[in-house]
Amino acid sequence: MTEHNHGSGSENGVLQFTPAEYEYNTLMHLLGVSVSKHLLDEHFTLIWANEFYYELIGWPKDEYEAVFHNRPDLYYREEPEEWQKLSDTMLQALAAGQEGYRLLSRIRRKNGDYVWVQFSARFADEYIDGCQVAYSALTNVDDLVKMQREQSVTYESLPGFVAKYRIEKLDSGMELTLLSANRRFMEYFGGNNNRAADSLYNRNVQENMEMIERQKSRIRAGEPLHFTMHVKSRDGQALWLQVNATCVDWQEGCPVYLVIFIDITDVTELREMQRKLIAQTEALKDALSVAEQANRAKSDFLSRMSHEIRTPMNAIIGMTTIAAAYIEDRKRVEDCLE
Known part of the structure; x- marks a missing residue:
């Protein structure tokens, strides 16, 4: 298999492709995957x-070969930390007997810009x-x-405490699972990693469950929530918090709420916080909705790509095995390579 698949032959100057070659070329151009x-x-x-590899890194094929001699370690020489991360991930996967590895990393393009990429690699039963x-x-x-990252910055810049919850078991004994929170x-x-009944997370939830249960009909409909609750911090400080929650997503039929807690223990600070909150809540809701939709679209794309690329990959491995x-x-080898 070569980088540019020229087909199995030509007839009257028109390239002829096998079904596997046609499928490979079609998938690569549709997905635009390196x-x-x-x-x-x-x-x-x-x-x-393939051509998308060179488009991704921003280097024409001839220049890449002339400058880096097809050695990624030379390509990464100005990014030793990223190269070390990639090398360690590959070696650890090999040592563990895994079929491949996945890695989120960034690469530097020819113009100096950085681009984040998802590496998905598979080890072949092939040796050269x-x-x-x-x-x-x-x-x-x-x-x-x-x-x-922009969403994370938004979380940190908002006044008060910010957290996102998935609310489960709406019919009986509601459960709140903490998905994310600002620093x-x-x-x-703290978080809800310790789900023991006597954990601080569960104590705060249970002590306010009566108030939360009153919101059940609104939660079931995904409507905005506004109420107050009394909690304790990790150092034992008692706080009264105003809860302002907006449903930003649904997961398996369960509403996901973005919640902003305003400390109203000191009422003097409350007015200023509320002023900022009103101005920022709507903007955050829109930004988070866009971020969630993009996240789902990317996740669906990566899932489909992982599944749909197996057929042409298996064809490639099969031809090299033959x-x-x-x-x-020699003739048969040349035919396989074509």
């Missing part, structure tokens, strides 16, 4: 790559000069990562 083949040596030597081969797919997830919330209350079995038959 696919490459590497040796699992100390350089992670590039054997071949005694060195095992791996196939990699690189997906551009730069927009998603930047959106998540201020975690410092005061070629290896008939290594002395």
